[in-house]
Amino acid sequence: MSTISDTSRYWQQWADNVLEGQQLPDAIALEILHSDNESLLPLLQAAYTIRRRFFGRGVWLHVIRSAKSGLCPEDCSYCSQSASASSDITTYPLETVASIVEGAREAQSRQAIRYCIVTSGRMPVEHDLEVICDAVSQIKATMPLQICTSLGMLDAAKVKRLKEAGVDRYNHNLETSAAHYGNICSTHSYEDRLRTARMVKDAGMELCSGGLLGMGESLQDRVELASSLRELDTDSVPLNFLHPRQGTQLENLQPMAAPDALRALAMFRFMLPSKELRIAGGRELILGPLQALGLYPANSIFTKGYLTTDGQGFEEDKRMIESAGFHIAEIVDA
Template structure:
């Protein structure tokens, strides 16, 4: 009798891999590749094992974040994915650093929506001295008034700027690796991969929590994605935002196709196996990439952004709360309140 199953590959035992991670064994690169190669029939068993790791470290809790694009466009960098870069023709708002009242209103809205972290993001290679001082001053106001963690994402920093922000109350600083070291020059040429690492080292030396993540879907290989995961583990980033390329018309990467939902979920699973105790945040492009499978992302990730991103729209934030409630997950902070003031404030931001 012919064995009809003789050529069928035996899938990895995902639970055994999870047991190893939970006992302190590092995932091998061969095992990492098996996760990214898992077929569709293995996705749910993979996510079930991934959730065991996530639940061990974070239970059923989800951290909520909201960001504000505090300075838009006007950037000299040539990042191929970014609508704010010097090589982009995307029709986006362009404005200098927002005033104190608008930044404070943004923080209040983040708190009202239930976020525990408010992210102040500014385009550009790095902040000027005056911009650093202005942001430090508003961070002091925000943290005095609201029980929020403030994360800043302002580009490259000097050691003095990093210390100034930390002294003001910035708890976390974001500076994404974005891609692998080998693929970096295919994404941007106006700064190096090593410069990004240098900024993150200054952040850690100043006493701020390092936040660094990736963008998948920029043409990188699966091996590049594996390298990203291991680089983030070596960096010891406390928070890892996972972005999915949103091919924005007018940018050099406008012609790329969005990542398939299954591939996005496999990458999130890989990061949980490689960086088991870190905050993994599903970030920009999740609505476009994951679509109806967004809830499954929370079986690997333990953090999401509410509302819009830098120059692209996100899911309506109340739907995110509904999604978490339907999943039976617990928001770490408060029950949000509806705020009409924020919509009024948005209309005052110059185009």
């Protein structure tokens, strides 16, 4: 690839191959991640042709509700809510049904299509499950929002109860490759995560599963994560970028460079062409003024904030989306 025009043709040919039904080889996915900054805009343009085919220029908004914070017994090295972390965060028990439902009304007012109820912890206890199911039932009876929950690991009975309550989608991120997972968590295994993800799919619920990039993994690990998600047939892929938090085991890691994050988004779009690809935690920190470029491969974002960090806010997200020539997608487009 000696010139920009050669580079453009090369990436566009692979985009065309993907749109014709060819599965992107892992070797080409790795080539995307190794590509230089000179190739970045042609790469994003090629990724955009895939995104446009399946999602047009719409951007789906999701709002997270951190319904229970901190006090988690797991030792995930990236997480400020972990038992192994000394981060200065607000901790609180599970919110009430009324608070969770009110959060859904706020999400609807911000043009969200999906409301994501998240709790810390290894697995939901009976009381927590009852509250979540009650809140979801009330939301589904009164609002057009789609509901995603992220409550940790599940068994088949808990999956069934969530589905019967009206949960549309369950989030359980793989986070990284199987090979790298042991470096970031020891209190549960990669296979534990896969088990919950497979139960969700087997029950007929949508699966939201993605990863957290920038945890010291190799580029090959990133490709293997995308390949594992493709094998799972995940419906939605949130990509988080590590925001090194003081008090966590990864607090001294250097944040990812924006071009590397954009290349990763493009690679995941090539690998998972028809799946919802969401720019999640770390978007503002890592992409900064280049956030709008992330919308060329990705078709959704979290707005309003994340679990323990604030975002730039709905109004600023709305301006960013519209000034880049995209639009906020309606619930009927989801």
